[in-house]
Amino acid sequence: MDRPTSPTSPAGASDPTGPTDAFHVYDTTLRDGAQQEGLNLSVEDKLVIARHLDELGVGYIEGGWPGSNPKDTEFFARAREELPLKHATLAAFGATRRAGVAAADDPLVAALRDSGADVVTLVAKSHDRHVDLALRTTLEENLAMIRDTVRHLRAEGQRVFLDAEHFFDGYRDNRAYALEALRVAAEAGVELVALCDTNGGMLPAQLGDVVDDVRDSIGVRIGIHCHNDTGCAVANTLAAVRAGATHVQGTVNGYGERTGNADLVAVVANLELKLGQSVLPADNLREATRIAHAVAEVTNVPPASRQPYVGASAFTHKAGLHASAIKVDPDLYQHSDPVEVGNDMRLLVSEMAGRASIELKGRELGFDLSASPDKLRRVTERVKTLERSGYTFEAADASFDLLLLEEMEGARPSYFEVESWRVITESSTSGEAESEATVKLFAGGERIVVTGEGNGPVNALDHALRSAIGQVYPEVAKFELIDYKVRILDQGHGTDAVTRVLIETSDGQRSWVTVGVGSNIVEASWEALRDSVVYGLRRG
């Protein structure tokens, strides 16, 4: 995962932020994206997402608001220790000093400095009504809060960006004041002002006109931060770039409050592929689909199949009209080459669909399917059938390997044969419920019956299974279940719905993923558990 190459030193050679600083790709998934309904990120989740963002090659990662809650404070502390970022610079988000308090005496301002982030992004009011009604202070004091906080942080050696909150609404109601807030920040030493369409009500042409005016009125670098309430977050961001903005904010998969923030991958892909502007390190965009999906695994928000560029359907063709011509020339029916963003073209009508990628995946696993077109066809059909019933093999390489083995060699490896299993979970007077599993199986010529306990049914089954098999294959003692994911498919049918379980197992050196599906969550988990042990034994 984390490639141990040189972390960027804040005190680095000539330009610490590197060549990409001419144009900022500024990700706020961990801060503004986390405002999305139903999205709840642990510190561990945030660290994993930050590594993905760095692999994508964004210039800045806004990690949260240190000091506002313990989780964000912990994130920055751990990020300093655990994140060797290759491309990205960490930014800490926070507010200007409180009214009537010196910046040096405001503990929230101190927390920004103490976070150790290289950049502080200060959010400031630029809409007069918000100063009056939400901040409840005078227009003058708000300007002083901006001025003092920026100066204080600059004096402490921080780089400072400004998020001008509700800027476009403020501009509409009181242009002079909105511009004055930017001017004060610029004079106090911010590197840029990001104009925020906080309520998301703007349209591109109107937004572009405002950015034009800001550019002509104030000599400061301009950034843009859009929300998707009119369905125009991506287009609004591009309109700002067209008007001179050189810093774009957004989130992976467009996560964010209400309708979400600008989808950063769509913004970047449009800039690179449609407008010829390189904003990521060369070739990094090819990781976009993989990374967008990996982040969705962490957030556990199902990826939108229709998502531009990276969605599962984004390069999928259904119409017979199209499919016949695609054979002649794929570019006739594609606006971009899906390879550019790491996605694939799929044809839904053709039974040829998927074979190429299955052949490729087989090769990765050491099977040459090109020589056996019949087997290739059979595997493809089986994968399609299984996927229709809820399986996914995109992540579950180990299950796919066992499936290939079965088709290529006629059978799966057989290390043991299960007679039956049972799990009991019951309430306990002392607190948490307890689970107990019994597994009966044959291995090494013996019938083995083992009972295991655990803090849940799957945990108990895992203990019983590995303890039973361990009597014949002691190497399973090394195996450890390190990740367990559950997704309810076909939501809306309650507990009758089909459940998909993904299990990641490690032998201390490598890890592998298996999948199980069923209407009974325990059975689906059992399938994935059983395959994880079989695969582990096969790999030796």
Add this chain to the structure above:
Amino acid sequence: MDRPTSPTSPAGASDPTGPTDAFHVYDTTLRDGAQQEGLNLSVEDKLVIARHLDELGVGYIEGGWPGSNPKDTEFFARAREELPLKHATLAAFGATRRAGVAAADDPLVAALRDSGADVVTLVAKSHDRHVDLALRTTLEENLAMIRDTVRHLRAEGQRVFLDAEHFFDGYRDNRAYALEALRVAAEAGVELVALCDTNGGMLPAQLGDVVDDVRDSIGVRIGIHCHNDTGCAVANTLAAVRAGATHVQGTVNGYGERTGNADLVAVVANLELKLGQSVLPADNLREATRIAHAVAEVTNVPPASRQPYVGASAFTHKAGLHASAIKVDPDLYQHSDPVEVGNDMRLLVSEMAGRASIELKGRELGFDLSASPDKLRRVTERVKTLERSGYTFEAADASFDLLLLEEMEGARPSYFEVESWRVITESSTSGEAESEATVKLFAGGERIVVTGEGNGPVNALDHALRSAIGQVYPEVAKFELIDYKVRILDQGHGTDAVTRVLIETSDGQRSWVTVGVGSNIVEASWEALRDSVVYGLRRG
């Protein structure tokens, strides 16, 4: 900005389609929307959706391609009988005559006329490479196909629109030919040419420039048809309107192939609420949320919560920062009044939320916390503590209600007391595993012991619990578990991790959500199940 005013329809002032003909809202959900992966509409589905579209007040409903498949032919036949449309005019989609065949002799052209639709929308090639490689005919013959088919249909008394397929790609590769295709259609008598960004690769500024040029080059009414491959379908549509287009095509919920078509509701809401252009009958936009969700029920595609204007999250606020100010003035944090599109503002309770949002949430649930600052502080602390251990109350209104009740009134409602419960899940030789749960509880002065079966442990517990309580409170028979969500928190710790379960229960009229958390998934589910019954009984 230039707001194009109405060119009068060629069909004249007494036209039966009424005043909306000055600007066309043209829906293609039933034709282009149906190309979406996983979307499969029966004739009955299409008729239901057509009624919803008519209620929304769209001007035109493109029903399909009669003659191309029996389903679409049947749709038009039944629509004539069964659809008393109030606002909308039906349009039949179809291709120009085949190469080398007279229009009068082409059965597909005849099927268009025989459909009985008032308008025929002909799709024609305007991209030279498509004529060459996909249509495999000469550029001249393609123009003749357009000319002949339009003239033939006009001579038979049909109104004809033209969809210029791949227009923008064609314009880029061969501007003269693309414009010539439009000119030929205009001269032959089409009412308008809809410029199609079929592959969806355009961006608003560039698209607007092309529409400007078309408007200046050819004297014909202009329409626009966009796909969302760059995430800009809505913005592209608005850019075309700004450049003079007076006919917009789109689909409900943005359904369509690949990334989908322009979301018609977002286009219309932006035109009406942001640009002051009335394009639907007065007040009809207020039906938008209801209708978008009703159509999603028919298509069985889960509605996207982040969808602009109509999504469940579109006017939902989470940040505590915001919640305090929303009390002062909702317009500070809303780009539009949700009532305008028939949606609602919602406030979420979350760890980022402070006391203000908990107070507001309490008010929604009928508790006045403003008078009890101590209790408010205690509830806020408790919510924060629970959220740190994995609970979430932003969706789980019912659990939050029970928590408030406990703090405000000193105790939760007590309808029953649980002695113990147990679930057994075991493998079966006949296939899927089976689960059996036993629940022991006291209710109505009795000790009740009930065993229930299910296709999973939670399903079995649910059956046992409701059957036990039903002996004293028969109303629980109405309760049905309609959604079950599992989230493993702190992934990376395998089955030892904490599990969060959300359960949605319905009594047939309303639904409510409860939450449970624990290291044992069955215990977490039990907690949510138990609270769902308590809350249901309390609501009566």
